[in-house]
Amino acid sequence: MKKVAVLMGSESDLNCLQEGLKLLSDFKVAFHLEVVSAHRTPERLFEFSKTASAQGCQLILAAAGGSAHLPGMVAALTELPVIGIPVESKKLKGLDSLLSIVQMPKGVPVATVAIENSFNAALLAVQILALQDKKLHRKLRSFRKRQTASVKKMNQAVRAFSRAKKK
Amino acid sequence: MKKVAVLMGSESDLNCLQEGLKLLSDFKVAFHLEVVSAHRTPERLFEFSKTASAQGCQLILAAAGGSAHLPGMVAALTELPVIGIPVESKKLKGLDSLLSIVQMPKGVPVATVAIENSFNAALLAVQILALQDKKLHRKLRSFRKRQTASVKKMNQAVRAFSRAKKK
Amino acid sequence: MKKVAVLMGSESDLNCLQEGLKLLSDFKVAFHLEVVSAHRTPERLFEFSKTASAQGCQLILAAAGGSAHLPGMVAALTELPVIGIPVESKKLKGLDSLLSIVQMPKGVPVATVAIENSFNAALLAVQILALQDKKLHRKLRSFRKRQTASVKKMNQAVRAFSRAKKK
Amino acid sequence: MKKVAVLMGSESDLNCLQEGLKLLSDFKVAFHLEVVSAHRTPERLFEFSKTASAQGCQLILAAAGGSAHLPGMVAALTELPVIGIPVESKKLKGLDSLLSIVQMPKGVPVATVAIENSFNAALLAVQILALQDKKLHRKLRSFRKRQTASVKKMNQAVRAFSRAKKK
Amino acid sequence: MKKVAVLMGSESDLNCLQEGLKLLSDFKVAFHLEVVSAHRTPERLFEFSKTASAQGCQLILAAAGGSAHLPGMVAALTELPVIGIPVESKKLKGLDSLLSIVQMPKGVPVATVAIENSFNAALLAVQILALQDKKLHRKLRSFRKRQTASVKKMNQAVRAFSRAKKK
Amino acid sequence: MKKVAVLMGSESDLNCLQEGLKLLSDFKVAFHLEVVSAHRTPERLFEFSKTASAQGCQLILAAAGGSAHLPGMVAALTELPVIGIPVESKKLKGLDSLLSIVQMPKGVPVATVAIENSFNAALLAVQILALQDKKLHRKLRSFRKRQTASVKKMNQAVRAFSRAKKK
Amino acid sequence: MKKVAVLMGSESDLNCLQEGLKLLSDFKVAFHLEVVSAHRTPERLFEFSKTASAQGCQLILAAAGGSAHLPGMVAALTELPVIGIPVESKKLKGLDSLLSIVQMPKGVPVATVAIENSFNAALLAVQILALQDKKLHRKLRSFRKRQTASVKKMNQAVRAFSRAKKK
C-alpha cells in the first residue's frame, strides 16, 4: 500500500477531498484512495485498519459527515496517526461532523482539521512525513514561501482596486 | 443471552444507566450488562454485535458520551434495533453526544432518546418487546396508569403549597 | 388499520417522508398515511392515538418541524412505540425540531432519528417488525447485504476517478 | 375558575414559578394553580384547556422544560392567550425548552418569555388584564414607578462603593 | 391612534410583516404601521411609546432583527403589552434576534413569537383583544375551525398522492 | 463629568466591573460610575446619553446581561464611542448578552469585548484616550511591558513544577 | 502612513470591507489598505504592527474569518486601538470568526463589531478620531442626523404601501 491512505465514508465525500488529493499529488505523495463506510462496510473498515500498518501505510486521512464515525473507528483499530476531515452535513453545516470527529475519548486521538478542509489534512500529512524525508521537507519549505508570496499578488490587486476607487 | 443487552462505553456511564436498569428490573425484563468500548475494545464490539441476534438478543441499548460512536457502530453490525443514550459530556453538556448518536446516515438508524435519559431507553425497549408479549403489555399499561396517577399526588402537594401561601 | 402509521404535522412534510415511504413499500410493509396536526387538529390527534393500538397498529412514525410536538404527543397517548422524524425548519435548520422531539421527559420516550431522515425511521420500523416476522427479517438481511455491496460500486467509480486524474 | 390559570408540567417546576406567583398575589390577581403534564396527563390537558374559557379563565400561564410541549398544546386547545415559561433543563440550560415553546407554527401562538422568568410571565398577564381593569392599570403604573425608583437605591449603594474604594 | 400599532426597525422588515398585517386586516383590526428604529430614531421611539396608551393604543407589535432592541425598548416605555417578532438576520438566522428579544430582564416582559412569524404575533393580538370583544371572539373561533378544517383538505391531497403511488 | 463613564444595567453587574474599574484607577483615569437600566430607567438613559458629550465625557463603557440593550441604546443616543461588556447570564452563559451587544445594525456601532472582560473594556478606553494623551501613552507602554514580563514569572513557576515532577 | 489602516486576512475579504471603505472616504478619512495574513505572512504582520504607531497610524481595522487570528495578533503587537470585523465563514456563518475575535484574554482587547459589518467598524473609527477633530465631529453629527432622517423616507414608503393595500 502507499504511505498515505485517504478514506471517505461515501462517494459523495469525494468532492470535498479534491483539494487535498491535488496537494498530495503536487507533493508527489502517492496515496491509496478508497470508500470505506463505518456503517455500511464495517468488515472492510476492520480489515483495512488492522492491516494498514503492516502494508506500509504510515498515515490515514479519513473524511466523514453527520455522525461521522469513520475517522474515530479507524483510529481505534490502528496505531497509525489518523487525520479526520469533517464533511459538511446538509442540515447542521458540519458542526455535528466536527464534534463527532474531534471529541474522541482518552486513548484514541484523531487529528482534526477544519470543516471540509482536506487541503489542510493533506498538508498536515506532508508535514508529518517530512519529519523523516528531507526532500519532502525542502518542498514543504518552498511551498510555504510560495504561499507567503501569494499574498504579495493579492496586495497588487488590492492596490489596483484602491487606485480605481480614487479616480 | 438475555433478550435485552445494555452496553456502555465506559464504567463511568453506569451511573447514568441506573434508572433504566431499575425500570427493566421492575418490568422483570432480564438483561445482559457489559462495558464495550468502540474505541478501546473494537474487537469485542464486533464479536458482540455480530453474535447478539443468534444468541437470542432482541434489542440493544447503548450509552456513550462525547464522540459517542458505540450505538452507531453496534447498529452497523447487527440488524437488531439499537437504542442510543447520549451521556452528558463534561464540556459540551452532551450536545456532542446527542448529535453523534442521532445524526446517523441513511441505512443504519439508531433510536435516540434524550440526553442521559436511560429510563426512557428502557421504557422504549419495553414498548417494543410488549408488541409480542401480552403480559408485558399489561404491565406497561398499568405503569402508564400509575404514571398518570402520580400527577394527582403532585397536585395534592401543590394545593397544600397554595394554601400555606395564602395564610 | 395497517401495522404502521405514518403521520405528518403538515402536508409540506410529505416531501421529507418520500424516502421512508418508498422503503416501506420496498419491504412490502403496508402503511396508513395521514396529516395529523398537534396544533390544528388536536382532537384528531387524540382520537387517532387512543385507538391506533386497538385497530391493529403496531408502530407510529411521526414527522414534524419547529416546535414539533406531534411525535411526543402521540407517544403520550398510546403505549405503541413512536419514531420521531425532525423536519428541517426554515430558520434554525431543524435543530429546534430535533431538540423538541428527542428531549422528552421520563416516562414518554420518542425514538428519534436524524433530521429529515425518514429513510432511517422506516428502516427502524422494519427492524422492530422483523423481530416477529421471519420473512421480513430475511428481507432486512438481504437489504443490508445490498447496502454493503453498494459501496463496492462506489469504489469502482472512485478508482475510475483516480485513474483519470493520473493521466 | 380564576381569571388566570398557572400550569406547570411537573411539581419540580414550582420553584421556578415562585416569583411569578408572588407577583400575581401582590397585584391581588387570584389564580388557579395546577400540575398538568402534557405527556403524563394528556386527558387532563384536554379537559382543562377545552373548558378553561367557559369557566371564566382569561389567561393561561404554562411552564415546562426540555421538550416542553405543555404551553403549545394548551394553546392548541383554547382560544385564550397562553404565556409560555421555558424551564431550565439540566443538560441544555433551557435552550431546548425555549426553542420548543417559542417556535410554534402558524396559527397557534404562544407568548414566550425569558428562560425561568415567571416574574415576567405574570407581569405580562397583569398588563393584558389591565387593558380592561382600570384599578389594575393604576397598580401597574405604580409598580413601574417603584421599579424605576429601585434603581436610585442601587445608585446609592454604588456611590457608597465608589467612595469606599477611593479612601 | 388605532388599537394596534405595528412597528418595525427598518423598511426591510416589512416583508416579514406581510402575513401578520393580512391577518389583522382579515379580522378587521385596524392598525397603525410605522418604521421606528431604536437605534436611528430613538427620540421617535420615546415619543411613540410614551404616548401610545393615551392615544388609544392597546397593543404593540414590534419586529426587529440582529441586536433587535426595538421590542424591549418599547416595552420599557409603556405599560401596554408588547409582542416581539424576531426578524431573521443574514448571518445567524435570527437566533441573535430571538435571544435579544425574549431574554428580557425581570420587570419588562416582551411576549415573543417564533422567528419571522408575524402571523402568530397578529393572532396573539387578536386573542388578547378578543377578551373584551365578543364579535372578535366569534371570528377567532370560526378562524380556528377553518384552520382545523384546512387539515382535512391536506389529507385529501395526501390520499390522492398515496393512490397515485400505488398504481 | 469625568472623561470616562462606566454604566451598568443593574447593581449586580458591579462584580463583573471590578477588574475594569481597578485598571482605570491604576491608570489614574477618573470615571463616573452609575446604574442606568435601559428597561427600568429609560428616561435616565436618555438624559445621560444626550448630555454626556456636552459634560466632557469622551468614552462610555456599558455592561449588561441577557437581552442587554444598554450599550446599544446609549450608542444610539450619543456620538461618543461606546464600549460594550457582555455580562454572563445565568442560563445561556452570556451568549445571549454577547450577541445582543455585538450584532448592532449599520449606523450605530458598539465596540464589544469578551464576555465579562471589563478589564479589556477599560484597557481599550485607555488605548483610545492615549491617542491624545502622551503621559497615558507612556503608562500604557509600560503596562504592556510589565504584562510581557509577567509571563517570565509564570515560566519560573512552570520550570519549578517540571523539576519537582522529575525528582 | 495614514491615520487609519484597514487590514484583511485575504483578498476575498475585500468584498465585506466595501461599505466600510466607502464610509471612510465619505468622511474624507484617508486610509492604508493591505492584505496581511496572520498565517501566511506572519513576518509582515509583525513588521506592520510594530511600526504602525511610529508611522502615524492611530487606528487599525482588521477583518478576518474562520479562526480569524489577525485582529487579535495585531492588537498583541501594538498599543493602538484595534477594531475587529468578523468575516462570515462558509460553514459556520461567522460564529467561529466572531468568537475568535471577541473572546480575547485579559490584557489585549479587540473592539469587535457585528459579523461582516465593516460599515460600523469604520464608523467607530470615525467616532474615535472625532474625539480630537472638531471638523470630523461636525460631520459625524450631520451623518447621524441624515441617518435619522432616512427613517422618515422609509415611512413615506411604508405609508404608500399601506394605502395601496387598503384600496
Add this chain to the structure above:
Amino acid sequence: MKKVAVLMGSESDLNCLQEGLKLLSDFKVAFHLEVVSAHRTPERLFEFSKTASAQGCQLILAAAGGSAHLPGMVAALTELPVIGIPVESKKLKGLDSLLSIVQMPKGVPVATVAIENSFNAALLAVQILALQDKKLHRKLRSFRKRQTASVKKMNQAVRAFSRAKKK
C-alpha cells in the same frame, strides 16, 4: 531542545496539561515545557517558533483557551506539525477555544484534539514519533493492549454491581 515542545498560553493551562505530560513521561519522551502567550509575548512566540525546528524539535503541542490564537500562530511560523489543545473557557465551555483552533484557513493546519484532552494530544505525538522509532512503536502497541485490557477490569466491576443488585 527536546523532540517535543509543550506550550501553553498561560500558567493556568498547566492543570489541563497534566495528563498529557504524564503520558509523555510514561513513554519516556522528553519534552520542553514553556508558557508562550500569543498575546502577551508575541516576540517570544516568533523566536520560539522560528527556531524550534533548527534546535531539533519535531513536534509542538500548544494549549490555549478563549480566542486561543497560540496553536495557529505557532503553526504559521514553523513547518513542524502542531497539535492544538482547546482549553475550557469559563463562559463558553471551550466551544470558542475549539472553533478558534480547528477552523484554520487553507495552508496552515493545526491537528486539533478534544477540549481539554491533553492526554490525546500527547498520544498523537507518540503515534507520530513512533513512525520513525521502533522502540516507541512497541511501547505504543503495548499501551494499546493495556488499554483494551482495562475494559476487562471495568467489566468485573460491572458484574459485581449486577450481582449486588440482584441480591
